[in-house]
Amino acid sequence: MRRGGWRTDPERVAERLDRMVGESLAGAVHARTAPLELLGWEAPGEPVPFADAARQRYTPFAVGDPWGRPWSTLWLHVRGAVPAEWPVDARHRPEIVIDLGFDGLMPGFQAEGLAFRPDGTVVKAVSPRNSHLPVLGREIDYFLELAGNPGIPPESHWRPTALGDRATAGLGPLYRLRRLEIALVDIAIWELLQDIETVRGLAAQLPASGPRALQLWSALDRMMDEVDPDDIGGSALAARRALAPALAAPAAASAHTVLATGHAHIDTAWLWPVRETVRKCARTFSNALALMDEHPDFHFACSSAQQLAWVKESYPELFARIREKVASGQFVPVGSQWVEPDTNMPGSEATVRQLVYGKRFFLEEFGVETREVWLPDTFGYSAALPQIMKLAGVDWFMTQKISWNQTNAMPHHTLAWEGIDGTRIFAHFPPIETYNAELSAAELAHAERTYRDHDAGTISLAPFGWGDGGGGPTREMLAAARRQADLEGSPRVRLGTPGDFYTAAVQEVDELPVWRGEMYLELHRGTLTSQLRTKQGNRRCEELLHEAELWATTAAVQAGTAYPYDALDRLWKRVLMLQFHDILPGSSISWVHREAEADHAAIGRELDGMVAASLDALRVAGEDEPLLYANATAVQLSGVPAHAVAESARPAGAARLEETADGWVLTNGIVRAVVDRRGLLVSLQGPDGREAIPAGEAAGLLRLHRDAPGKWDAWDIERHDLGHAVDLADFEQLSVVMEDGVAVVWCVRGFGSSSVTQELTLAPGRAAVDIVLDVDWQHRGRLLKLVFPLDVHAEETRTETQFGHLARPTHVNTSWDAARFEVSGQRWIHVGEAGYGVAIANDSTYGHSVERRTRSDGGTTTMIGMSLIRGPRFPDPDADRGRHRVRFSLRPAASVADAREEALRLAHPLRPVRSSRPIPALIASSDPHVLIETVKLADDRSGDVVVRLYEASGGRRRTTVRASFPVADVQRTDVLERSLDAPLAAADPSTVELVLRPFEIVTLRYRVTRNG
Structure with missing residues (x-):
């Protein structure tokens, strides 16, 4: 396009626009400013409620003062008045503007604040992209709670930091209050800036020489001609009129539609402790409510029942307002779960209870039946989920994280996801590929460009808003949505709820493409191993919850004892919270994992006491009270009915131990094992006499790998690091003995600053050898595996998942197969060929690798590598340092049922009970x-x-x-x-x-x- 003989030059216009916005327009939004009176009080320790803070003695505080020791809280009392001479009309509005000392980090990863009125009611939050407070009337009286959260940059996932623990984070102030004053906003200039952002953003996404792009750049050029540098406020309306035709051009009939729903993904813990998440929720939800009051068409989707339960407990006034907005349809509970959990590691019943407790909370508190599972950020998705979701009344599933795949892109954005039992559920992966969208032109163009189902659908979902305490959706995002609602060159943007999207998307398609089985995330494989103690605590608490419910139910039905409803409810919720997808995966700061370990230990003690009390109530007293054994497994083991009482803990008799020139032979009439002079298992035979270990190999061998992810330390294991390994075959001490009829091989292997005490046992009547590892782990940047080379031509492995098992190929025929070089499993793995298999059960291991190779004799070795422990440096530089105990069983000539049996033996050991007769199942x-x-x-x-x-x-x-x-x-x-x-x-x-x-x-x- 030509203007006065000159062709529009986008580059020149962009340069001119940068200068005008930066030097003139942005600064003119605040037509006038005035100071406010500030008084401050620093909480001496952990955060305190408003009522406690309001009655403290405050002292003078000023703009420019430093504040914010790591993890501290500063309260400011802000008072003042709108100057009498300021106009407050349709063109101007007063507001308080604040800069807490924000740095360049993403919102949510630095200082945050929350404003209260003197009566304790919450107003809204303060964060880098949402740094204003409303002024109602002429008088100003606010209390501000400022959180001195250290800025731990999430993009620096390879740099060790001391900031993740209050004890090591330092005492010096992190921030300096840069601005806190009242300002008079020129609304026309603010709106002009939103127009400019939309027009320029769209122009940058279109072909530079195309007609629409040149029209937009020309409109921006004309707009700048209308701006009077000496009277920006007086010329702002004329400048807006210059852009109006460009913003009025409607979208093409074939344009994609993006349904935008307000959202704020708040990690229940991550680079901050759980206590800070409670405050982040209050800040974010109050911002959403404030926007709802101003914009009736704005909807906000909230996915975590736990987070709302915290707000109910700590901010009851705010929760009451949330209830009102739920009733009006603006605040929309979604997700159906207690938290947004990891889905690979939680056990069967825990996965169910996430939905039970989540859906029940939404039903009881709001009368809302949520219909979707909402997991934008979880690290892979169990193939058991579709059936579990359907049985909870869920119809829809959403995630975005699958777009992070390193190797293979999912073939569709909208599809039917089929689980291991054949259940299918409607699934959607937002092609905008972020759950923190700003609704920028670039993001919307990306959504339209990447959407893979244009042949069948016209609509996709876009969750927008700053997460993790960054404040959620902003007024700028809503301005962008309105301007792009029907705009040529852009997808159409429609504000709505997730339910609006799913209802429209379901109606568009007659038959969906189907994805069967797990949705494996080709990234973050290390989260299956990081922070072993957290994983062990979770596994043990799941097992104890199973036992506590079983025995309490038995005691209630058979002995009439009171069932501990309240205690079980409380403990389940705590365990479920700790299964959040940055806690159980081991990807949080040290503070989080220290608390998780303490919580798991306390929960375990309470549940142990609950089980003991129930068994005591069931005990039948009499003259003869032999020592019996309560069995809490859910399968018949060695003829013992489920939930009954066994006569003895182990079969009578003893295993046998024979020393040879090369080592020792351990036998018990079922299993024959040979251990060499290094204390390594070099031969294993079951009742059929077939050898399970290839000649020249050793099973139960410790292997130390390099572990140096390029970026995401606690999250990732890299394929190339698995090729760099050292076998730990040397030993410092070795002992082979018989103990109470059990053959025991005991050895200590030291390597650098770490060591492992390895114990291999064969007990009478056992069809498997048991392996116990006591690890003193001090390494950083290393991965320790326990490897099992097996003489089995296995086309696939079978590993336990919730309510069943999952088959995966051992070959790497496709890039999808090759990407699964580290995969999840729960309590057991089985490899087999026709007529023969081997099972490995574990008590706390979730990550493993499988390789298959052909030997020189033509046979096949299937190598299982169980990932034991890692040494990541970020976000917890001391992750997993210290002592750990890990247990395995290795069973030759095993079926899948045998694998289950071994896992249940590890999970639910028999409990001693003094009773004159067995307890009926x-x-x-x-x-x-x-x-x-x-x-x-x-x-x-x-x-x-x-x-x-x-x-x-x-x-x-x-x-x-x-x-x-x-x-x-x-x-x-x-x-x-x-x-x-x-x-x-x-x-x-x-x-x-x-x-x-x-x-x-x-x-x-x-x-x-x-x-x-």
Whole structure:
């Protein structure tokens, strides 16, 4: 386009625009400013409630003063008045503008503030991109709670930092208050800046020589001609009129639609402790409420029940206002879960309870039935989720993190996700590829450009708003959404809720493409191993919750004892919170993991006491009270019915130990193991006599790998580092003995500043060898694996996932296969060929690698590498230093069922009980492949017994489920214990016949017959 004979030059216009905005327009938004009176008080330790802070003695504070020792809290009392001569009209509004000393880091990763009125009501937050406070009336009286959170830059994931622990973070102030004053905003100039941002942003996304781009640059050029540098306020409206035609041109009929929903992804803990997350939630949610008051079409999606529960407890006035906005439809609970958890490592019942506690909170507090699981940032997605979600009444699933894949892009953004049992659920991955969108022209263009389903769909989702305490959505983002609602060259932007998106997207397609199985994230593989103590605490708490519910239910039904509803509810919620996707994966600062370890220990002690009390109530006193053993597993082991009491802890007799020239032979009539002079297992045979370990190899070998991720220390394991390894075959001490009929090989292996005490045992009656590792870990930048070379031609591995198992190929035929060089598993892994397999069970290991190679003799070695422990430097520079104990069992000639059995033995050791007779099993399944996962009393406190079971083999099964207590009727329910149909027809409702499809989950609710 030509103007006065000159062709529009985008580069020249951009340079001119940069100078005008930076030197004139931006500074003119605040037409006038005036100072305010400031008084300050620093909390001496942890944060205090407003009521405590308001009654302290405040002293003078001034702009320019330093503040903010790491993790400290400064309270400011701000007072003043709007100058009488300032106009307050449709063109001008007064507001308080604040700069706490913000640095260049992303919002949410530095100082934050929250404003209160003198009566304690929350106003809104202060953060780098949301640094204003409203002024209502002429008088100003606010209390500001300022959080001196250290700026730990998330992009520096390879730099050790002392800031993650209050004890090492230092005492000097981090910030200096740069600005805190009242300003008079010229609304026309502010709106002009939003116009400029939209027009320039769009022009930069279009072909530079294309007609639309040149029209936009020309409009910007004309706009600048209208601005009078000596009267910016007086010329702002004329400048806006110059841009109006460019902003009025409608989008093409074929333009993509982006449904934008307000959001703020707040990590429940990460580079800050849990206590700070509570305050981040209050800041963010108050900002969202303030925007809702000004913009009735603005909707904000909030995904974590735990975070709202914190606000209810700590900020009841704010929570009451949230309730009002939920009722009006603007504040939208989503996600259905207690937190946004990791999905690979939590066990079966914990995965269910995330949905049970999340959905129940939203139902009870807001009367809202959430319909989606919302996991934008989780590190991979279990193939068991579709069925579990569907059984919780969930219809839709969303994540964005899958776009971070390093090697392979998901083939669709909208699809049906099929789980291990065949259940399908509608899934969407926002092509805007961020969950912190600003709704910039660049982001919207990216969404339209990357969307892979233009042939079938026209709409995608965009969660917008600063997360992690950065303040959530801003007025600038809403301004961008409105300007791009129907704009030529841009996707259409429509404000709405996630439900609006899913309703529209479902209606667009007749048949969705299908993705089957896990959604493996090709990144962050190290989170399966980092912070071993946190993972061990979680595993043990899950096991104890299973036992506590089982025995408390048995005691309630058989002995009439009170069921500990409140305690179990409280403990479950705490465990679920600690499964958040930056806590359980081990990717948080040291403060977070120190607290998690302490929490797990306290939870474990309370649950142990609960189990002991229940067993004591069930004990039958008498003259003869032998030592029996309570069995809390959910499968029959060695003829012991589930949930009964066994007569002895182990079979009678002893294993045998024979020394040879090359080492020692351990046998027990079932297993034959050979350990060489290095203390390494070099031969293993089961009852069939077949050798499980290739000649010349050693199983249970420790292997030390280099571990130096390019960026994300606690998160990543790199493929090239797995090729750099040292085998730890040397030993410092070695002992081979018999102890109480058990053959024991004990050795100590030192390597640098670390050491491992390795114990291999073979007990009488055992079909597996047991391996215990006591690790003193001091290494940084290293990964320790326990490797098992197996003489098995395995085409695939099978590893436990929630309510079943997952098969993965051992080959690397495709880039998808090759990318899975470190994968997740829960309590066991099995490799097999026709007629033969080997199982490895563990007590706390989640990450492993599998390699397959052909030997010179033509045989195949399948190598399993169990990842034990890492030494990342960020965000916790001392991650996992210290002592750890890890257990494994290795079983030759094993089936998948055998693998399950070994895992259950590790998870639920028999408990000693003094009783004159065994305790009757409360519930039993006739088919050993239909496992009873959970036995509990109903959450509504009716006294009904709830039993959750599932088909574990991957085949269709018929089973008879028998209850040992009198039953009035039994119903199938969803996981929230809501009836799915009429009571099951049976002559005796205590005996139910079921047919289950592969990996099907069934929840039964028994109404107990009671006397009187």
